Every structure is written in structure tokens, then in C-alpha cells.
Amino acid sequence: MRKSSNLKVGNSVVVRAGITDPDLGTDLGGWQGRISGMAADRGGRILISVRWDSITLKNMPQSVVEQCEKGGLDWAEIVLVAEKVDLTTPRDTMNDVVGTAGELAAKYAWSYLGEQGERIRQVLAEVDEDDEMAAWDAWARHLRKNLAFPFEAQVCEVQDEGPLQVGDRVTVEKIFVVDDFYGVIVRVAYGHRKYDFPLCDLDVIDEGSPNYQIVDDYCVWFANR
Secondary structure, eight states: OBOGGGOOTTOEEEEOTTOBOTTTOOBOTTOEEEEEEEEEOTTSOEEEEEEEOHHHHHHSOHHHHHHHHHHTOOSSEEEEEGGGEEEOOOOSOHHHHHHHHHHHHHHTTTGGGTHHHHHHHHHTTTSOTTOHHHHHHHHHHHHHHHOOSSEEEEEOSOOSSSSOOTTOEEEEEEEEEEETTTEEEEEEEETTEEEEEEGGGEEESOTTSHHHHHHHHHHHHHHHO
């Protein structure tokens, strides 16, 4: 290893033994990455941004990624004082880093939602993150399997047009179709008429019903996808 006084952007560095994450308290000794930026703080210390390499990312404890997701922290990169690292030899390529970071981002995308995020992740576990129709289909299968029909719901979003508006109570009878824009469409009864309506714009009235959590999970995913 060479002295950290020779650091520059692009160098590969390894964190010295005994150094901990200032936010999480995690032992970072031996973690390795590349310098992506440098700056001096008000006290004249040199701060470096280290983007973890693919091997460090693969070995990063699941709890660290989840804590970062929940706290809005960046698990792929960290800012450290320059004296806390040493120069070392790179052990992967930037393509490796991008690929591994992408896999982790997809795996933990919903961790910030806690238990609800884990339920959403399980629904989409076998879905390619770039395949939107596959995601719609996965939700449709999940909803058909787990929802108990019929159930009472209330329109919770303002509608640009149509007979149903915020506050209207409807009876949801079944999943009708999956639309590539509005998502899961359900058949609802309102008075003596029946309509096809986006499930994402409905709240289950009975909060004690298992349907409430299932539909809420879907609606939260729809709003944040």
C-alpha cells in the first residue's frame, strides 16, 4: 500500500482497520472502493467520496443496505477523511460496480417502507425491474389469489371525468383487466350500474379486513413505482 497523501480521483483505496461508519457505526475496516471526489472541509481536512467496489458491495451486510434505504443514506458511496484510507490495487472494473449496484438497488428498492416494502418486494421477486407489464401481471396474480371478493371500497382520488368521484362508495366485484397505464382495473358496482375502475384510486373501507393491507400495498407500489 502507498501513503494516502498521494490520493486522487480514480484511485482505488481500502479503509484502514478500526474505522467505523459515522452514521451507522458499522466497522468499515478492509472495505474497498474508488475515489469519486475530493474536497477540503472548513478545518482544512481532505474529505474523499469513496464509491464501493463490486466485491465490497456483494459482501455488504443486508442490515447496512436496509438501514441506508430507510434512512435515505447512500449505501453505494461514503465520505471519509483521507487519512482513514490507504491506496491499494483495484480488484474489479467499473462495469462490475455498476452491475452489482444495480442488482442491489432492485433487491432493496422498497426497504425504506419496512414490512410493507418487504411484502411489495416478495410480490415482484421474480420480475425484471425493467419489465413493467410483468410487474402488472405479478400484481394481478397476487391480488386474484389473495383478495376476498366482493368488498366495499371508497374512491380516494379526484377523477378528471366519469360518474365516480372522491367519497363515492362502491362494491368491488372482481379484477377485470390489467392496463399498461392505469394498472389493475376492477369491476365495481355503484347503485344499479357497474363500472371498470382503477384499483389504485380506491381505499378498502374496512381497515380490519385482510383486503385493506393487500390493496394498500398495491396502491403504495403504484404511487412510487
